[in-house]
Amino acid sequence: MRDLFLLGIVPFLLYAMLQRPFIALAMLPWTALFFPNGWVYGMAGSIRYNLLFAGVTLVAYLVYKHKPTFRLSGLGMLVLAFFFWTTASTFMAIGQPEVAWEYWNRLFKIIILFLFVLAIVEQKLHVDTLLWGVVLSVGFYGNLEALKFIASGGSHMISGIYGHVLADRNELALAFVMTLPICVYLLGEYGKRSRVIQVGLIGTMCLLVFAVVGTQSRGGFLALLTLGAYLFLKSERKVLLSVLIIVLVALLANFASSEWAARIDTIESANEDQSFMGRVVAWKLSFIMATQHPFFGGGFKALENFSVWRDLSQHFFEYPWFYTGDSLPPTDFARAAHSVYFQVLGDHGFIGLFIYLACLFTSWVKAGHVARTAKRAGGPAWLINMAVALQLSIFAFAFGGAALSFAYFDLIFTLFGLTIVTEKRILPAELAKLARMKEHRHDRQHVAVPGPAMTASHSR
Amino acid sequence: METILWCLDLVGVVYLCYWALREDRRTSGGGNEKEERN
Numbered sequence: 001m002r003d004l005f006l007l008g009i010v011p012f013l014l015y016a017m018l019q020r021p022f023i024a025l026a027m028l029p030w031t032a033l034f035f036p037n038g039w040v041y042g043m044a045g046s047i048r049y050n051l052l053f054a055g056v057t058l059v060a061y062l063v064y065k066h067k068p069t070f071r072l073s074g075l076g077m078l079v080l081a082f083f084f085w086t087t088a089s090t091f092m093a094i095g096q097p098e099v100a101w102e103y104w105n106r107l108f109k110i111i112i113l114f115l116f117v118l119a120i121v122e123q124k125l126h127v128d129t130l131l132w133g134v135v136l137s138v139g140f141y142g143n144l145e146a147l148k149f150i151a152s153g154g155s156h157m158i159s160g161i162y163g164h165v166l167a168d169r170n171e172l173a174l175a176f177v178m179t180l181p182i183c184v185y186l187l188g189e190y191g192k193r194s195r196v197i198q199v200g201l202i203g204t205m206c207l208l209v210f211a212v213v214g215t216q217s218r219g220g221f222l223a224l225l226t227l228g229a230y231l232f233l234k235s236e237r238k239v240l241l242s243v244l245i246i247v248l249v250a251l252l253a254n255f256a257s258s259e260w261a262a263r264i265d266t267i268e269s270a271n272e273d274q275s276f277m278g279r280v281v282a283w284k285l286s287f288i289m290a291t292q293h294p295f296f297g298g299g300f301k302a303l304e305n306f307s308v309w310r311d312l313s314q315h316f317f318e319y320p321w322f323y324t325g326d327s328l329p330p331t332d333f334a335r336a337a338h339s340v341y342f343q344v345l346g347d348h349g350f351i352g353l354f355i356y357l358a359c360l361f362t363s364w365v366k367a368g369h370v371a372r373t374a375k376r377a378g379g380p381a382w383l384i385n386m387a388v389a390l391q392l393s394i395f396a397f398a399f400g401g402a403a404l405s406f407a408y409f410d411l412i413f414t415l416f417g418l419t420i421v422t423e424k425r426i427l428p429a430e431l432a433k434l435a436r437m438k439e440h441r442h443d444r445q446h447v448a449v450p451g452p453a454m455t456a457s458h459s460r
Numbered sequence: 461m462e463t464i465l466w467c468l469d470l471v472g473v474v475y476l477c478y479w480a481l482r483e484d485r486r487t488s489g490g491g492n493e494k495e496e497r498n
Contacts, residue, residue, distance in 0.1 A: 001463060002463060002466060002467075005467050005470060006470065009470050009473070009474050012474055012477065013473070013474070013477055016477035016478065016480070016481050017477070019481055020480065020481060020484055022480070022484075023477050023480050023481060026476070026480070027473075027477075030473065034469075039466060125480065125483050125484060125487065129476065129480040132476050133473075133476070136469055136472050136473050136476065140465075140466075140469040140472075143465070144462060144465055144466075147465075
């Protein structure tokens with residue numbers, strides 16, 4: 001049944017995508033994060049939707065007659081510099097080259113998505129459609145799994161679909177947290193237009209919070225708390241938000257299992273927790289790899305190559321200031337880096353990490369700059385809210401990603417692209433519109449209030 | 461239940477495409493069509 005349904009809607013999606021490249025673009029993160037292939041078991045499962053949709057996006061863009069001028073900006077240059085750096089590091093990979101090139105290929109597709117964002121998105125409708133695509137993929141999965149979590153009385157542990165980019169429950173939790181500010185923005189924009197959208201988005205936000213708890217991810221829970229505090233500081237509806245938080249916490253208390261509470265309690269005693277200190281061991285080995293290959297690092301996934309892991313373990317005691325408690329590197333298997341920062345440090349060296357950090361920091365600053373400039377100039381509320389949502393989502397990634405190997409996540413590169421577009425295209429267009437309106441108002445005032453000479457001639 | 465919600469999500473995606481297309485035609489007079497009319 002699912003196969004028939006999916007195959008039934010694909011022609012309509014393709015038609016709409018070919019009509020407007022921005023619709024095609026919105027379908028790219030949707031298909032990447034929704035993962036249609038993971039839900040069907042028959043003939044619909046044999047289609048590579050990602051590839052098909054990317055091809056259609058390219059065709060739609062090429063035939064579209066009103067292409068905006070392509071602008072890269074400083075942040076765009078940084079993202080491309082990061083990609084070129086990863087290419088160089090892949091050539092010099094110390095792990096298995098085929099694995100490194102496979103992950104390079106994944107990043108290449110994400111960079112294509114990033115470039116499509118820069119080439120296609122030019123107005124609010126385009127950004128909103130793309131953000132709706134994210135909510136209809138990550139938000140949908142969060143809703144579904146949270147409902148299972150509630151129905152099971154809190155015993156259902158949420159994890160991703162096997163083979164999906166969000167298969168790991170920690171990464172899934174972070175994606176849920178990153179989707180929350182997007183829901184807040186869309187609720188502000190479309191909630192008043194339709195009761196269905198309002199109820200749907202408020203329900204999605206509450207269920208996403210449940211879904212984060214349901215993953216039992218400590219990193220995800222910390223990211224949620226921090227995002228909540230940040231959102232509270234930025235929000236102009238502090239009373240409403242406080243009531244919402246109190247209601248959610250009261251509801252969650254009924255569903256959070258004792259196992260979950262025990263896991264969360266270990267955050268306080270992280271330096272005694274073996275699971276957490278195991279991550280610190282992986283961080284230290286990533287650091288050692290970067291000291292041995294400071295320029296290009298070890299290449300994608302080098303740390304997870306057991307022979308590399310074993311070689312690095314021999315240098316484990318060389319940096320005693322890097323505290324790992326009593327934990328030692330496992331001798332029979334290799335671990336992932338478990339931090340976006342140490343992952344990039346190990347994979348692409350100190351320079352790679354520097355460029356990656358610059359991308360994150362610049363995008364966060366630029367989004368804040370758009371919000372401030374729009375506010376100061378009396379710009380539209382939606383632009384301020386959109387920029388704040390982008391900033392919060394980037395912040396959630398930067399904080400929550402500190403304990404996850406999730407550096408090359410499609411959504412963060414999409415947010416980089418949206419930040420550039422918001423700053424370079426949407427903000428200037430809105431400021432120009434404001435200036436024109438002011439000028440027009442000024443002209444009308446001059447016409448409405450006649451000058452002394454005119455008054456004199458009329459009186460005669 | 462899962463399948464029903466899954467189908468509803470796909471309906472949401474179809475509606476998103478339809479809405480985006482309609483909004484774009486309404487606000488900009490329609491990209492390619494506009495040029496063709498001219």
